[in-house]
Amino acid sequence: MTTKDVLNELESDFAMLPTWEDRYQYIIDLGKALPALPEDDRKDENLVRGCQSRVWLVPSIVDGKIRLRADSDAIIVRGLVALVLKVYDNRTPEDILSSPVSEFDRLGLLQHLSPNRANGLASMVSNIARVAEIARAAEVHRTTSVPASDGSISTGSTTATTTTTTTTTTPAPSTSSDAQYPLPTRDAIIDALKTVYDPEIPIDIYDLGLIYEVRVSTDGTVHILMTLTTPNCPSAQQLPSEVEQAARSVPGVIDVTVEITFDPPWDKTMMSESALFQIGLF
Secondary structure: OOHHHHHHHHHHHHHOOOOHHHHHHHHHHHHHOOOOOOHHHOOHHHEOOOOOOOEEEEEEEEOOEEEEEEEEOOHHHHHHHHHHHHHHOOEOHHHHHOOOHHHHHHHOOHHHOOHHHHHHHHHHHHHHHHHHHHHHHHHHOHHHOOOOOOOEEEOOOOEEEEOOOOOOOOOOOOOHHHOOOOOOOHHHHHHHHOOOEOOOOOOEOOOOOOEEEEEEOOOOEEEEEEOOOOOOOOOOOHHHHHHHHHHHOOOOOOEEEEEEOOOOOOOHHHOOHHHHHHOOOO
């Protein structure tokens, strides 16, 4: 069974549930059935950045397939974790990379999640995709790689350990020349950034005017120049991380850098017309 097969089944399951209250209960029930992650795996290096609740993800590569174990300390998020594992666990790297987070649109799920939960879902899928990219690159370079001592693969915020009979060195993430996806566009990055919201103002950060520049390089790296509403913004740590994770969720993105600036300082004139209309200033 492929990721798309599972998504098709989930789409059918969701269609049989008449209300979103029923669908949320379905997701919660999935979470209740999820095996608990051992305490030894509930460590900082396995935390998924960009999730409002704590989510631990422990990927591994077994016989060329990505195996996933994960957990969360929040009820609904635990259900989303179970949903993600249902789709991506025990799949090949190519299969995983063929179904980015946007595939969940067919469930209507992303539109019915809070911005923070939607960002968390995107972060989980982004982390899994990075493991898949590394696994695929390892397979491509297997014949020319120097054997590694332990076969571990670092993904930045999670670590995948390969248990295949042949071990290889940890490869760098694949470049745009051999990536599964075409080069990401600026518009695709902006669409992803519009899923990130300032926690104090119910407007996405792009329409709020916090994004000054989005630059996409030919190697799939993305540079984002952004600001905050004030230098003392209480979300000074949270928002840049969410921006990075949102950009990384776009298919074809290899790496993301987020730069903070206060020149020029933000003011309400930088908000879009739709944002001004939402808060009654237009």
